Amino acid sequence: MAMPDSDSGALHARTLPASTLPVIDLQGLGFDAGAHLLVKHALAALPVGGQLRVTGSAPGWQAQLSGWCSDQGHGLRWEDGAGAAQAMAIVARGGAQAGRWRGAAQTGRASARPGRRRAAQTGRSDARTGGDAVAAQAQPFWGLAARGAQVEAGAPAFHFRLSDKLQVWTDSAADLYAQAVAAQWNADTDIDWCDAPELPAPVEDAIVQLMTYMVENENAALLVPARFLGQLHPHYRELQAALAIQVADEARHIDVFTRRIRRHGREPALSTAGGQASLKSLLDETDFSVAGFLLSVLGEGTFVHLLQFLQTEAPDPLTRQICRLAARDEARHVALGMSHLLYRLQHEPGFQHQLAQAVEQRFDNLAGTSGLNEEVFDALILIAAGNLTPEALARGAARVQQLMRDMADGRFSKLLRLGFERGHAERLASLHTRNFM
Numbered sequence: 001m002a003m004p005d006s007d008s009g010a011l012h013a014r015t016l017p018a019s020t021l022p023v024i025d026l027q028g029l030g031f032d033a034g035a036h037l038l039v040k041h042a043l044a045a046l047p048v049g050g051q052l053r054v055t056g057s058a059p060g061w062q063a064q065l066s067g068w069c070s071d072q073g074h075g076l077r078w079e080d081g082a083g084a085a086q087a088m089a090i091v092a093r094g095g096a097q098a099g100r101w102r103g104a105a106q107t108g109r110a111s112a113r114p115g116r117r118r119a120a121q122t123g124r125s126d127a128r129t130g131g132d133a134v135a136a137q138a139q140p141f142w143g144l145a146a147r148g149a150q151v152e153a154g155a156p157a158f159h160f161r162l163s164d165k166l167q168v169w170t171d172s173a174a175d176l177y178a179q180a181v182a183a184q185w186n187a188d189t190d191i192d193w194c195d196a197p198e199l200p201a202p203v204e205d206a207i208v209q210l211m212t213y214m215v216e217n218e219n220a221a222l223l224v225p226a227r228f229l230g231q232l233h234p235h236y237r238e239l240q241a242a243l244a245i246q247v248a249d250e251a252r253h254i255d256v257f258t259r260r261i262r263r264h265g266r267e268p269a270l271s272t273a274g275g276q277a278s279l280k281s282l283l284d285e286t287d288f289s290v291a292g293f294l295l296s297v298l299g300e301g302t303f304v305h306l307l308q309f310l311q312t313e314a315p316d317p318l319t320r321q322i323c324r325l326a327a328r329d330e331a332r333h334v335a336l337g338m339s340h341l342l343y344r345l346q347h348e349p350g351f352q353h354q355l356a357q358a359v360e361q362r363f364d365n366l367a368g369t370s371g372l373n374e375e376v377f378d379a380l381i382l383i384a385a386g387n388l389t390p391e392a393l394a395r396g397a398a399r400v401q402q403l404m405r406d407m408a409d410g411r412f413s414k415l416l417r418l419g420f421e422r423g424h425a426e427r428l429a430s431l432h433t434r435n436f437m
Contacts, residue, residue: 026056031064043093054089103153109133110148138163138235160233172339173238180245196318206379209269211257217437220279222250249329274369278435290358296337299437313384363431
């Protein structure tokens with residue numbers, strides 16, 4: 001039975017001699033086994049209205065081609081009759097597929113640094129893909145599309161709260177993510193869990209208390225970026241990746257601190273209301289930049305000093321190993337927070353006032369709390385002392401006082417980098433929570 005021709009104005013308006021047209025032979029491949037891909041790719045190389053000769057030998061291929069052309073909006077006519085053994089189809093590319101992408105949205109460029117990367121690959125820069133790679137405002141209808149993709153008109157809107165580049169971006173996100181990937185460590189293979197000699201009971205108790213305190217701080221350090229991660233538009237994929245690996249870092253810290261608590265059969269020690277209140281104020285902060293300032297720059301910046309102190313002062317090799325690896329991660333988290341704030345303040349200098357206000361408000365809100373757990377402070381002294389003799393405790397107390405000064409100096413220097421005047425920076429550094437984080 002002869003197959004009817006598909007209707008196509010372009011086909012009937014300009015029918016070319018079959019001998020001059022490109023040809024593909026489907027051979028025994030049916031449309032249910034991928035023959036449509038051969039036709040589709042051959043047509044893609046032609047302009048709308050361009051014609052293609054198609055032959056084949058699979059059972060029923062003519063009917064399959066006819067149905068496919070009808071569905072795709074392509075014209076079709078037959079030479080030598082559709083039922084003949086050597087039937088040949090003439091397919092003319094229709095405009096339906098091209099029209100489908102009319103009005104599609106361009107979503108920037110895949111690489112945030114296309115000019116630099118392309119120059120490295122080709123020896124020349126490409127100005128066309130320079131400044132527009134990352135949009136200042138990610139659109140809701142871009143949804144989950146890869147940055148640089150074209151999004152078909154009519155795609156659903158996704159309402160990500162963090163969709164403004166200024167409020168989240170840093171040009172360092174990709175580099176910091178790459179550094180984090182390269183610096184990942186395995187708690188089972190990179191830590192010698194057997195290198196944990198039995199310590200005097202008071203010293204082991206002090207380490208357990210400190211690790212208990214560190215676990216709850218790391219819980220906050222995990223939850224804050226995890227919450228923002230779910231609110232961030234995927235268009236800002238470098239930051240998305242950096243936050244995701246930061247969450248993974250914190251999960252690993254929680255694991256190793258807990259395993260250190262349990263190393264000699266202990267259970268976690270004390271958690272105070274004041275400590276919980278201090279950490280809750282971080283989780284309550286809804287502004288991405290402010291939360292990063294309080295947590296990553298001031299809190300984790302202070303925490304780096306604590307970990308470095310323990311790396312030096314802890315009496316057992318296991319605790320020193322754990323703190324060395326965790327400090328390396330935390331320093332990278334601080335760098336991510338700092339780089340974002342430097343980016344935002346460069347474009348919005350007035351935002352500095354909001355940062356200062358956040359420190360002052362948090363100080364006022366926590367004024368009625370006890371601050372650092374007394375047991376944590378005592379644990380630090382005992383860890384630095386190593387035993388309960390008066391001479392050792394005096395040395396331990398002096399080292400802890402120096403730690404406090406180092407922490408304050410670290411906050412002060414970061415505030416200076418963010419553009420605060422010296423007097424203002426010194427005051428804000430002193431107002432940071434007594435709970436360290």
